Amino acid sequence: MKLRGFVYNFLFDDVVTKNKKEDKNACEKCKLNGRRMVWGEGDLDAEVVIVGRNPGREENEVGRPFVGPAGRLLREVLGYVNGKYYITNVVKCYTDNDEEPDHLMVKCCSGYLEEELSKLSNRKIIIALGDMASKWFVGTQNESFSITKERGLIKKTKYGEVMTTFHPSYVRRSLNQKDKMGVVPLEYFVRDIKNAFDFAYQGRKRDDIKITIVKDESDVFLMERILGEYNGLVGFDFETTSLDVFGDARVLSVALSAGNKEAFVVPLSCMDGTVKEKVVSVLGSLYRSKKLVMYNSSFDMKVACKCFGWDPCIVDDGLLLVYLKMGEISGLSLKRLAVDCLGKIDYSVDWKEIGEDNVGELLEYNAKDAVYAVEVMDYFKSRIDDGMRNVYEKVLKPANRLLVEISVNGLKVDKEYLLSIEKEVSAELEKMKREFGFADVNLNSPKQVLAKLKSRGLSIDSTRQKELEKYRNKYKVVDDLLNYREMQTVYSRYIVPYIRDHEKSDGLVHPEFSLVNTATGRTACTNPNVQNIPVRMGDYLRRMFISRWEDGLMLKCDYSQQELRVAAMISGDENMIKMFKNGNDIHYMAALMMGLVKEGEEDKEKWEKARRIAKALNFGVIYGRGAESIAGEFKISVEEGEHIRKKYFNMFPGLWEWIERQKRFLDENGYVRSMFGRVRWLKEVWSHDLREREEAYRKAVNTPIQADASDIALLGMCRVVEEIKKRELRTKIVNFEHDAGLFDVYPGELDEVISIIKREAVKVEVPSPVYVPLEVEVSYGKSWGDCK
Numbered sequence: 057m058k059l060r061g062f063v064y065n066f067l068f069d070d071v072v073t074k075n076k077k078e079d080k081n082a083c084e085k086c087k088l089n090g091r092r093m094v095w096g097e098g099d100l101d102a103e104v105v106i107v108g109r110n111p112g113r114e115e116n117e118v119g120r121p122f123v124g125p126a127g128r129l130l131r132e133v134l135g136y137v138n139g140k141y142y143i144t145n146v147v148k149c150y151t152d153n154d155e156e157p158d159h160l161m162v163k164c165c166s167g168y169l170e171e172e173l174s175k176l177s178n179r180k181i182i183i184a185l186g187d188m189a190s191k192w193f194v195g196t197q198n199e200s201f202s203i204t205k206e207r208g209l210i211k212k213t214k215y216g217e218v219m220t221t222f223h224p225s226y227v228r229r230s231l232n233q234k235d236k237m238g239v240v241p242l243e244y245f246v247r248d249i250k251n252a253f254d255f256a257y258q259g260r261k262r263d264d265i266k267i268t269i270v271k272d273e274s275d276v277f278l279m280e281r282i283l284g285e286y287n288g289l290v291g292f293d294f295e296t297t298s299l300d301v302f303g304d305a306r307v308l309s310v311a312l313s314a315g316n317k318e319a320f321v322v323p324l325s326c327m328d329g330t331v332k333e334k335v336v337s338v339l340g341s342l343y344r345s346k347k348l349v350m351y352n353s354s355f356d357m358k359v360a361c362k363c364f365g366w367d368p369c370i371v372d373d374g375l376l377l378v379y380l381k382m383g384e385i386s387g388l389s390l391k392r393l394a395v396d397c398l399g400k401i402d403y404s405v406d407w408k409e410i411g412e413d414n415v416g417e418l419l420e421y422n423a424k425d426a427v428y429a430v431e432v433m434d435y436f437k438s439r440i441d442d443g444m445r446n447v448y449e450k451v452l453k454p455a456n457r458l459l460v461e462i463s464v465n466g467l468k469v470d471k472e473y474l475l476s477i478e479k480e481v482s483a484e485l486e487k488m489k490r491e492f493g494f495a496d497v498n499l500n501s502p503k504q505v506l507a508k509l510k511s512r513g514l515s516i517d518s519t520r521q522k523e524l525e526k527y528r529n530k531y532k533v534v535d536d537l538l539n540y541r542e543m544q545t546v547y548s549r550y551i552v553p554y555i556r557d558h559e560k561s562d563g564l565v566h567p568e569f570s571l572v573n574t575a576t577g578r579t580a581c582t583n584p585n586v587q588n589i590p591v592r593m594g595d596y597l598r599r600m601f602i603s604r605w606e607d608g609l610m611l612k613c614d615y616s617q618q619e620l621r622v623a624a625m626i627s628g629d630e631n632m633i634k635m636f637k638n639g640n641d642i643h644y645m646a647a648l649m650m651g652l653v654k655e656g657e658e659d660k661e662k663w664e665k666a667r668r669i670a671k672a673l674n675f676g677v678i679y680g681r682g683a684e685s686i687a688g689e690f691k692i693s694v695e696e697g698e699h700i701r702k703k704y705f706n707m708f709p710g711l712w713e714w715i716e717r718q719k720r721f722l723d724e725n726g727y728v729r730s731m732f733g734r735v736r737w738l739k740e741v742w743s744h745d746l747r748e749r750e751e752a753y754r755k756a757v758n759t760p761i762q763a764d765a766s767d768i769a770l771l772g773m774c775r776v777v778e779e780i781k782k783r784e785l786r787t788k789i790v791n792f793e794h795d796a797g798l799f800d801v802y803p804g805e806l807d808e809v810i811s812i813i814k815r816e817a818v819k820v821e822v823p824s825p826v827y828v829p830l831e832v833e834v835s836y837g838k839s840w841g842d843c844k
Contacts, residue, residue, distance in 0.1 A: 086164040088149035088157075094121055096144025101178040103256040104141040106130070107169070107193070108185040108223060110157050116150035126225035130185075133224075133246055137253040142179075144172055146192050156188060166192075173215055180256035182215060183249065186223030193218045205387035208248045208395045210255065219255070219401075221248035237382065237396075244396070251401045265313075267423045270322045273331055279312070279320040280338045283346065286314040289372065289433075290346040291426035294359045295418065301358045302466075302560040309419055310339060311426040319423040323415060340366055351375050351390040351429040354460050354570065361464045368460040374429060376452045377436035379572035380444045383737050394428045397435050443733030446823075447767070451732055452571055455770040458777060458789070459569035459579065465788040466564030467586065468604040468800070470839070474555050477596070481547045485540065492536035499540065509533060546593050554600060558584050564604070569792065576755075577734045577763030578794055579770070587793045598841030601790075607803040611836040612843040613813045615772070617642060618765045618795040618830075620674055625824035626731055626760060629710030636828050646670035650703040673704045677711070678761050680754030715757050722756040730760040731823050732767050762794075764822070768830070769795040772817040779812045791840075798840060810834050 083089045094111040097120060114124035121143050122130050134141065147157040147165045157165075169192075173179070184190040187203050193213050194201075207221045222245050230241045270279055283290060291313035298305040306325065313319040322335055343366050350356045353373040360366040378393065379385050394400040440448070489495045497504045502519045509516060512533045516523060521541070527534040558565045565584065573580035581587040589597050603610055615621075620642060624632040631649075635642045644667055647653050652666035669690055676686070687697035705712040722728055727737045736759045741752035769792070776797070777789050787805050791798035801809055818830040835843040 082164040082167060086149075086161055088147075088151065088161060091149040092116055092119060093148040094119055094145070094150070095148065096121060096142055096172055098142030098144075099140040100142075100175065102140040102142040102176060103178060103180045104139055104183065104253055105173065105176055105179045105181075106141055106143045106183045106185065107189045108143070108145045109188045110145045110147035110161075111150045112154060112225075113150060121145055122224075126223065126228055129228055130224040133249050136246075137250055139253045139257055141253075142172075142176055144169065146189050162188070162192065179216060181210070181252050182218045183252050184218055184220045186226065189223075190218075190220035194220070202387065205392065207244065208251065208401070209391065210401060217255075219248060219252045221245060221252075239396075247396075247399075251399070255401060264317065265423065265427055266318045267420060268318075268320045269419055270320055270335060273334060275320075276331065276335045276338055279322075279335075280342075282318065283312055283314055283320065283342055286346075288315055288347075289349045289430050290314065290342070291319070291428075291430040292343070292348045292350050292356060292371075293422060293425035293429060294356050295422045295425070296359060299355070301355065301362050302562070302564075302566040305359070305362075307359060307363050309422045311419075311422040312339075312342060313423070313426040313430060316427050316431055319426055321419040321423045323419060326415065336364060340364060344369065348372070349374070349430045349433050351425070351432060353456060354463075354568075357457075357460045358464060361460070368457045368464065370453050370457050372433050372437075372453070373456060374433035374436055375572060376448060376456065377433060377440060377444075380448055380452070380734070381436055381440050383575060383735070385572050390425065390428060390432060393432045393435075394424075398428060398431055400424070400428060443729060444735060445733070447730075447733040451767045451771060454774045455579075455767070456571055458770060458774050459571065459792065461777065462789055462792055463566050463569055465790050465800070466560070466562065466566045467601050467790050468563070469554055469559055469565055470600050470602045471555070471559075473602075473839075474551060474600050477600075478547075478551050478555060481543060481551060485543060485547065488536065488540050488543070492533060492540075494537070494540075499537075499544075505537070509537075542590070543593070546590060546597065550589070550597055553584065567791075575736060576759050576766075577730065577736070578766045579792060586791055595841040599839040601798075601840040602838065603800050605800070605802055609801045609803075609806055609836050609838065610840045610843055611799040611801050611806070611809060611813075611834065612796060612840065613773075613776070613799065613817060614796040614833045614835070615765070615769050615817070616831040616833050618769065619678060619761050621828050621830065622731075622761050622765045622768070623678060623711060624828045625822060625826055626764065627708075627711045627714035628826050629708045629714070632708055632711060633826055633828055643667045643671040643674060646674055646704070646707065649707045650700065652700075669700065673700065677701075677704065677715070678758050680750075680757060718756045718760075719753050722752060728756045728760055730763040730767070732764060733823075734760070734763045734767075736760075736763075766794050768820050768822060769797070771820045772830070772832075773797045775816040775819060776813050779816050780809065783808070783812075785809065798843075801836065806836065810836075 094115050108122065111121060112124040112126070115121055115127065121127065130143075146169055147161050148168055149161075149165075151157055151161075173182075182193060184193045187201070190203060190206065191201055193215060194206075194211050195213065203220060203222060208219065211218050211220070222241050224245065227241045227245045232240065234240050268275060268278065270276055291311070293311050295308045295310075296305045297308060308325045309321055309323045311319055311321045322339065324332065324335075327335065343360060348369070348371040350371055351374045353371045353375070357368045357371070361368060374390070374393070375385060378388050382388065437445075489497075489499070494508060497508050499505060505519045506516065509519075512531070514527065514531050514533065516527070521538075524534055524538055528538060529535065554565070560566055565586070567581050567586045568583045570580045570582070579587070586601075601610065617636075620632070621636055623629075624636055632642070635645050644663075647663075647666035647670040648655055650670065652669055653663055657663060669686075672681070672686065672689060683694050683698035683701050685697075686692075686700060687694045690697075692700075718728060722738060722741050726739045726741060727735050729735050736755070738752040738755055738759075740748040741756075743749055743752075773789060773792060780787055785805050785808065786802035787809050788800045789797055790800045799809060813832060813834055817832045820830065837843045
């Protein structure tokens with residue numbers, strides 16, 4: 057690449073002279089004192105100021121900023137834009153081995169940079185290159201700050217508007233590193249530089265969007281008429297004061313868009329009386345009747361349910377499409393995608409930075425949320441294949457509505473029960489400490505714990521869980537310590553928070569469910585997580601969840617051996633399919649066919665051991681269990697473990713052939729696909745690291761099975777809930793656990809609900825060439841923990 061030359065017009069000699077006098081003491085405190093100081097250069101009346109980290113070796117030798125390899129790349133890019141600019145660094149001196157300047161170096165040089173900026177009074181925007189310069193301007197030392205997430209966005213700071221982007225040195229190192237959208241850092245870097253110069257000379261680009269602020273009844277009628285007659289997709293977005301929908305969140309405004317040219321924004325927080333009643337009525341009608349598009353619709357639908365009583369509905373959601381295409385959503389906010397995919401730099405200032413009081417900017421931002429939600433959805437919908445489109449339309453959209461409804465319905469917590477077990481567990485923890493002789497030890501102090509273990513004859517280097525597990529069942533003191541930790545975790549993570557934090561003003565717990573936070577395609581749950589209650593004390597904890605109705609019951613609907621049935625469907629193994637069609641216990645049948653036990657054997661203990669081994673194999677092969685793992689669990693030799701494993705695959709040859717096909721497909725393509733059409737990229741299969749490749753093969757087998765099992769269960773629960781509503785029953789679905797649903801059953805509806813579940817949950821249409829019957833098991837009781 058031939059690099060363009062650069063002629064600079066001005067050096068800050070006066071700044072240098074002044075600061076050397078005034079900040080002599082600052083320099084003397086710095087470890088770099090005495091080294092050559094490389095000053096900024098460029099036009100004094102520059103509209104664009106570019107700030108990097110500190111000079112490199114070549115900059116130090118020449119005495120000019122950005123003349124080394126990274127600087128030449130920057131100047132090459134600047135050669136393609138028109139406008140005056142000034143370039144400098146936060147720290148003015150070269151550091152050995154190009155090490156990042158420490159906090160004191162930055163502090164000592166801050167005065168120089170601030171003086172430079174004070175002279176550049178014509179600047180319209182600052183471009184901060186890289187992590188350190190960006191943090192200096194946005195005023196954070198937060199380790200979670202990420203250039204990848206923040207680049208290209210314009211922030212309002214005390215120094216004016218600042219755009220952060222990659223440092224050119226990173227761009228040079230990453231010329232061939234494409235992200236999941238197939239874009240290399242250089243392309244983003246060039247785009248950011250160009251956008252910054254456009255901003256400096258043109259101001260914020262204003263899309264040709266007609267925004268109507270709904271203030272009175274005439275505006276309400278106009279919105280009702282135009283959106284009522286509009287047959288396309290309607291963008292929809294709430295702005296709230298908080299993300300805690302069931303807590304302190306208030307609705308500030310709501311925006312609806314008709315295409316990308318017209319939007320209506322309703323400032324609900326500024327309205328009252330008959331106008332507000334009318335507009336809420338119209339909004340509710342539009343919400344229920346139009347084809348809506350949202351970004352992160354789970355949030356907006358929960359706001360609609362909680363604040364206005366509107367039921368969840370099936371909507372288009374760009375976030376679901378982003379997840380399908382990219383495999384993750386980390387850092388991919390609507391703002392991020394609007395900047396990168398749509399080029400909307402005018403949208404990069406967050407309303408939280410604008411402030412609630414600046415209503416005009418807030419409402420404009422809200423309008424663009426609605427408009428860009430549709431544009432981002434269109435962008436990604438055109439970039440997914442037919443398989444992804446199938447899972448989006450047939451699984452994710454209905455499942456999204458289901459999970460919102462579960463969150464809105466909420467779970468009732470028995471506070472009296474919680475308070476009683478809090479006392480029990482607290483007392484038990486103190487008793488445990490006394491009984492295993494740790495009453496005088498601070499168990500949160502690794503040093504004290506290690507000393508105590510040493511006094512008991514065990515010298516180890518760490519008290520981490522992984523290290524202690526090596527000594528389980530070998531040292532009683534370790535067993536006692538691990539048991540204590542498990543109970544302490546239950547106490548601190550479950551019992552106390554449910555008493556103190558999780559219940560909302562309606563007396564219910566409202567967990568947040570997500571379809572987009574796992575790589576496998578399973579659902580996720582947070583705030584609080586009611587999907588992964590610890591196995592230890594599981595039922596003990598689940599008894600805290602009870603019916604909201606007096607004489608109501610909790611009912612659990614659990615798909616039986618779901619992942620094994622999916623394995624049979626996806627592999628087409630004839631023996632496995634036959635067992636399920638005949639209604640056999642697949643674990644007993646596997647034990648018989650492998651010769652682990654003989655038919656007619658009367659020794660019950662021998663039967664149970666054989667079934668445990670067969671069950672471990674049935675589920676273990678899905679998760680890549682090898683001979684060593686089998687041998688370790690059942691106290692047999694590795695040779696015996698390998699022999700059992702081979703006998704297992706001789707029994708299910710179709711399953712073995714499918715596993716090998718999956719591995720070959722992954723080798724060739726770098727991804728795997730579920731029956732419903734989900735894709736998971738596993739490019740680590742091409743790694744030079746054997747462990748990474750083996751892990752990729754394991755994921756290639758279990759990912760489609762887990763994803764399809766979860767999707768089947770979600771669709772089954774959708775059918776059940778739809779039928780419950782058709783019959784106008786009051787029973788509510790209140791939780792979903794991968795392959796199980798939990799219901800709060802209204803008194804007198806138990807038999808009818810069980811009938812619906814038994815009939816509807818097994819009618820899911822699975823895109824499999826072979827038929828394997830689904831089976832559900834139903835249990836119920838006064839609490840979730842009593843469902844037996």
